Amino acid sequence: MSMSVLKEKSKQKTPASFPVRRMDYEFQDMPKYWCNNEPTFTHYFTGLSTLFPEGESYFVRSVRALRSQVKDNQQLDRDIGAFIGQEAMHSKEHHAFHRSAQQYGLDPESLEKTTGIILKAIERTFPKKWNLLVTVGLEHYTAVLVVEMMKDVNELMTDETIRNLWLWHSVEETEHKAVAYDMYEYLYGKGLAAYIPRVAVFTFSLAMITAMSTAYQVVLLKRDQQLLNLKSWRKFAQHGREKYKVFIPKFLDYYRFNFHPNDSDESEIVAKTKVKIGLSQVENHLPA
Template structure:
């Protein structure tokens, strides 16, 4: 047997480290205010959600643009394939959620289009390395947020289908949180020349996503004619202050020179969340 044939057989037997799950949620009966029964909470998370379809498509393009350079690392290549599969499903399901939300006249799909326009402009301006770094940084941002989602925030969601959407997404973000980072490290190393652009692009990315998510919340509140609902704004402000006291130190861990996404272990909360939403082996397809 030739060496090339042996390598190909070995590669075929190398599965990804995590599965791609085929989900198909139905959102038709969702209430108008499905998070804490409040417009501010609901519109914040809807605004955040509108970043995902175009954002995760951008993530997929950023890793695909450089994937050809990591083919020798078979495990990483398979994990990138699974990462692409998971992100594609997230885009699909969040888009379906936004279409269902049209029934309340809030048009969250229009915010997806704004996100897409902005990200395509960034993609054209940035070199491939920087586009990958936007993905790396925002994967860390998301990985921090989803732990809080699994631990606490999901309890505010009164609609079971929307809660399950966010929890399924949270599980998978935790599963693939290190893939883009490992790809960057494999391609560009761990020295100062890799560190400086990593933290610089992260600073840009976290500022952008914070700005966009807050602007989208305000736009949705305006469309819903709830801008002067001071009681709801006060409740959301209290929630935000409490949440960010916990989140900010974790976001900033990214600035450590020797940072790695797997420095933290979320296996226990992920296991609990899988049980909570009934994820079973039948819902998992491993990439081989």
């Protein structure tokens, strides 16, 4: 894997709060069941991954559509630029992973295309404010999931390259988790008129992503002729029950009137994760 960190030019008065890292993972030798050696686990995360290329392109379009209105906030504008850069890299690398998964005849790229069709329909239907709110809500959803990924879920991934893909993605999700939210708050404020659409669109977004990720897991299991593998389903259900005990309170936290993504601090687990995948070593040796 080759990697470089794109740093803000010194001539810029206000650098972004986080870097854009250029990654280039190679997935050619990945095993068929790379998560817990189980089809249910592997296909769940592959299904979730197929949401990212089109989903994060949608996020980028949603913030770009309103970016001109925040140009007078230099810090926020710089962070939006870095957010766009990180999301573009996530789309690229998850798409590369899906192309490599084609070798097993599961065709995850077809699920990418389905995601694109759904999100483009939403984009055409929703006003710019609501499209931004879908991004805000799903950024919170992702920020909740990646904490558990960094804590212990990554240990289920037997392929080092795929594990590193998810951990790198997790680190960056925590870095930019507040950008879209801050953009929304800057444009629309903190009052009741901003709160009601925020929680309403989050409820819609949470239902949508849960339905899509579940459907994609089922589709992949069916294509793999593992849909009736009850032993694997039992293991996955037990794991899911334990994790949703953690997820649900954190999802509900979004409904607090004074919620902000930075209310939670993931700096310690992020630092450990950077060490684990070698990001700290690289970034500590970058020129100032």
